[in-house]
Amino acid sequence: MDSERLARIQRRFAEFGQEYAALPLYGAVARAVADDAEAASLLLVARPGQARPVLWFAALHDLVLRHPDLPAARWYASVVGREHLPPGDPWPEIRETAMGHRAELTDLMATRSTQTNEVNRSVYLAAGLALAAADGPHRPGVPGPIALVELGASAGLLLGIDRYDIELESGTGTTQLGRSGSPVRCRGLDRSRPPLHGLTLPPVEGRAGVDLHPVRLDDADAVRWLMACLWPDVPGRVERFVAARDLMLVDPPHVVEGDMLDAMPSAVSSARAGSHPDAHVVVFSSWALSYVAPERRADLAAAMDLLSRDVAELSWLTAEPAGCAPGVEQAETGRVGAGGTVLGLRRWRSGRERPPVALGTCHPHGEWLDLHRA
Ligand SMILES: C[S@@+](CC[C@H](N)C(=O)[O-])C[C@H]1O[C@@H](n2cnc3c(N)ncnc32)[C@H](O)[C@@H]1O
Missing domain, CATH: 1.10.8 (Helicase, Ruva Protein; domain 3)
Incomplete structure (x- = not known):
């Protein structure tokens, strides 16, 4: 045997x-x-x-x-x-x-089992947040604030997105999102046609996550294991993780321990408590929904629909393998190679859902993205 x-x-x-x-x-x-x-x-x-x-x-x-x-x-x-x-x-x-x-x-x-929190996924999260906020109320040049909730947040490092220096590089220029000059530098190639110039990251006012096994940033053993799961051969990966850990340790996000479906309402309340009452609520998952049974994913979709009755501006952004996010058109599936990521967006505005969109595809760690505007 x-x-x-x-x-x-x-x-x-x-x-x-x-x-x-x-x-x-x-x-x-x-x-x-x-x-x-x-x-x-x-x-x-x-x-x-x-x-x-x-x-x-x-x-x-x-x-x-x-x-x-x-x-x-x-x-x-x-x-x-x-x-x-x-x-x-x-x-x-x-x-x-x-x-x-x-x-x-x-x-x-x-x-142990392996677990990840890949900071360079901030590349597609930043682009996705900017595209999700594109139809909302804007002050001149600045989208309205968001309350960000991540399902399957691990140590919650992606919740620090607005504190990182994120660049999308295309043949025709560079789009900078987040905090320019931050020690956490996330980089991705923008393969979109046309390129995603002019995107602006909405201000993140409140943030919270959910994870079955959250990693506390002040738990040295658990953080070291998360780091050990990264591949030291890949340039920048470990360095970016360490920089994000150091930055986020000062003011770590709240990550609720629990199943994403059961604990989502608590994380939403926590993120909204730190935001303007009318803030756009964006619920996000990246390579986490794929671990959830398909019938639970459908239940999560129903829970989002229910949440839209209480939240005037609600978006559900998913960065998951093709076929994972309920309701997101899988027309992109044929173009997604093994391990590829589909960025899906569902939006509820004043209680009514707009047609779901597949914004496009990305490298699973944000090394490139190929998106279109919603
Ligand atoms: C591959 S990691 C991705 C972490 C993070 N989203 C990122 O992109 O770096 C998947 C995470 O989802 C969490 N997870 C898996 N199933 C879950 C569930 N049902 N509810 C909450 N979290 C879950 C795991 O514990 C793990 O931290």
């Missing part, structure tokens, strides 16, 4: 190594683990459905973040800094560290 499972695990490492061959650390290590039954076998302790290379990588990353003096640590940009990464083959030292710390690693692999 274990030998079949181990073979499956090794196959997954081989596939990972092929798919991410360009990553100098994770690509090389995945290929090595695929041929090393002893190293791969650490994952046998994982809970059902969790025996994936990303869990193995996260456990080892967590270990070197805790013990930066271990031999493997010098291969991690998150530990030594990107400019100090050595050339050569990381596997001998990675293996030595992994095999020398089996007990700690298997403890993590047996009890």
Whole structure:
């Protein structure tokens, strides 16, 4: 039984190594683990459905973040800094560290699952918020304020969107959203035709999130695990996470613990409490609705409809895999590659719903977007 499972695990490492061959650390290590039954076998302790290379990588990353003096640590940009990464083959030292710390690693692999809070998703969230607010009341050049609610918020880092410096770059110029000069820099390529010039981020007056397992920004262990789940090979990813954590730690958003359907009303109340009573309420989810059973997603849609009776200006913005967001036209589906993200928008204005729109598609981490105006 274990030998079949181990073979499956090794196959997954081989596939990972092929798919991410360009990553100098994770690509090389995945290929090595695929041929090393002893190293791969650490994952046998994982809970059902969790025996994936990303869990193995996260456990080892967590270990070197805790013990930066271990031999493997010098291969991690998150530990030594990107400019100090050595050339050569990381596997001998990675293996030595992994095999020398089996007990700690298997403890993590047996009890944890991977979780993310990807700050660069601010690129599509910012564009989506600007497009969602486009039909609302504007002071000259400035959309009205919003109360922002994120379902599946993790540590709530996306709720700090207006504190980040976000740039959409197209062949014909750059659109800047958020706080210019912020230490948290989010960047995405604007492939939209025509480009999304002239977008303005609405002022975020109130903010709150919901998550089944919220990560408190002052919980060093939990935040380190969230960081360990990031891939240190991808330039900017860990650095952006650390900058956002430092910035948001000063004034962390409230993230209610609970299921998104059950706890949504409480998060909406909390975000509205910090806003003008007429603020546009925007409920957002990014790669979270996909974890919810389809019938619960339909219940969430019904709950939004109910909420529209109390909120004059309500939007539901979804950044999810194709087919996830109820009511959003899936015409874009054919153009969305594996892992692609559809940005969907549903709007209720004075209790009546406008036709739902698929605003377009995005890279899952906001590296590019291809949208149109609603
Ligand atoms: C892939 S993470 C995305 C986090 C964040 N939205 C982002 O884009 O960086 C998905 C998050 O959804 C949360 N989640 C999954 N199912 C949920 C549910 N039914 N209710 C609330 N949160 C849920 C998970 O705990 C996790 O933090």
